[in-house]
Amino acid sequence: MTDFHTHILPGIDDGSQDLEETRRLLAQEMQQGVTRILATPHFYAGRDTEEHFFRKRERALRSVREALAAEDIEREMSAEADLNPTHKTRSRVLHTKEETVQAGDLPGRQEPAGSGHLPEPETTKSSGAEKKIIPEIRAAAEVYYFPHMGEADILPRLCMEGGNLLLLEMPFVQWTESMYRDVERILRKQKLTVMLAHVERYWEFQRDKGVWNAVFDLPVYPQINAGSLLRFRSRGFVLKFLRAGHQVLLGSDCHHSEYRPVNLAAGREVIRKKLGEGALKEMDLLGEELWEHAGK
Ligand SMILES: [Fe+2]
Numbered sequence: 199m200t201d202f203h204t205h206i207l208p209g210i211d212d213g214s215q216d217l218e219e220t221r222r223l224l225a226q227e228m229q230q231g232v233t234r235i236l237a238t239p240h241f242y243a244g245r246d247t248e249e250h251f252f253r254k255r256e257r258a259l260r261s262v263r264e265a266l267a268a269e270d271i272e273r274e275m276s277a278e279a280d281l282n283p284t285h286k287t288r289s290r291v292l293h294t295k296e297e298t299v300q301a302g303d304l305p306g307r308q309e310p311a312g313s314g315h316l317p318e319p320e321t322t323k324s325s326g327a328e329k330k331i332i333p334e335i336r337a338a339a340e341v342y343y344f345p346h347m348g349e350a351d352i353l354p355r356l357c358m359e360g361g362n363l364l365l366l367e368m369p370f371v372q373w374t375e376s377m378y379r380d381v382e383r384i385l386r387k388q389k390l391t392v393m394l395a396h397v398e399r400y401w402e403f404q405r406d407k408g409v410w411n412a413v414f415d416l417p418v419y420p421q422i423n424a425g426s427l428l429r430f431r432s433r434g435f436v437l438k439f440l441r442a443g444h445q446v447l448l449g450s451d452c453h454h455s456e457y458r459p460v461n462l463a464a465g466r467e468v469i470r471k472k473l474g475e476g477a478l479k480e481m482d483l484l485g486e487e488l489w490e491h492a493g494k
Pocket of ligand 1: 203
C-alpha cells in the first residue's frame with residue numbers, strides 16, 4: 199500500500215516539525231500497512247530558492263532514513279534476543295526483514311506512538327506467517343502551480359526520486375485555459391507523469407467545467423485525500439468521481455499525528471464498502487505501477 203501525499207519530512211514545511219513527530223506519523227503509516235511513502239513537502243516557486251529547498255529536503259530525508267534503518271536493526275536484534283535458546287525445540291524460524299517471520303508465537307513488542315521508537319507494524323502483531331516491513335520512503339514535492347510552469351526546467355528535479363512522477367497542486371480558483379496549457383506542456387513537452395493533488399478540493403471553484411473536463415481528458419492521475427472519504431461534505435463528490443471511472447491514487451496528506459493524521463486505512467474502508475474490494479485492488483495496482491515504473 200502506498201501513501202502518495204505526505205508532509206512527513208521534519209522541519210521543512212507546515213507538516214511535521216521535528217523527527218519525533220515524524221516518528222509518530224511513520225508509526226501510523228506502518229500500523230495501517232503502508233509500505234511505500236512519497237514524501238511531498240510543499241514547493242512554492244519564488245518563495246524559497248531551489249537550492250535551499252533541495253538542501254533542506256535532503257537533510258530531512260537523511261534523518262528519516264537513518265531513523266528507519268536504526269529501527270530496523272534494533273528490531274532484528276530484539277527479535278533475535280526473543281529467540282530464547284531454551285525454546286529451540288519449538289522450531290521458531292526468523293528470517294530477514296524481506297522474508298517471513300514464521301514464529302507464530304514470537305512475542306510482539308508494542309510501544310506507544312511517540313515513545314521514540316516505532317511500534318511494530320500491525321502485520322507483525324498477529325500470529326502466523328506475517329511480513330515485517332519497514333516502509334520505503336522516496337522524496338518528491340507538492341509543487342504549487344505557477345504560470346508558465348510548463349516550460350520550467352526545475353520540474354524533473356521535483357519529481358519522485360528515480361522516476362518522473364510530479365505531484366502538482368492546482369490553484370484554488372476557477373481554472374483557466376493557460377493553466378490547462380501548462381499541464382498539457384508538462385505532459386507532452388516535458389514528458390512527465392502528472393498526479394494532481396487532492397482533486398476534491400478544486401471542484402467547488404469550477405463554475406465553468408470546461409477546463410476541468412479538458413484537464414481530466416489529459417492522461418493525468420488524480421490523487422484523492424483519504425480524509426475526503428471520511429467527511430460527509432466531500433464524500434459524495436469523491437465517490438461520484440470514482441464511479442465515473444477515474445483511476446485515482448490515494449494519499450493521506452498527513453501533516454500532524456493528531457490534527458492531520460495518516461488516515462489511509464479508514465479512507466480505504468469507505469471505498470471497500472461503497473465500491474468493493476476490486477476498486478481498492480485496481481488502485482493498489484496503479485500505485486505499484488507508478489511507483490516502480492513512472493518515467494522508466
Ligand atoms: Fe499537501
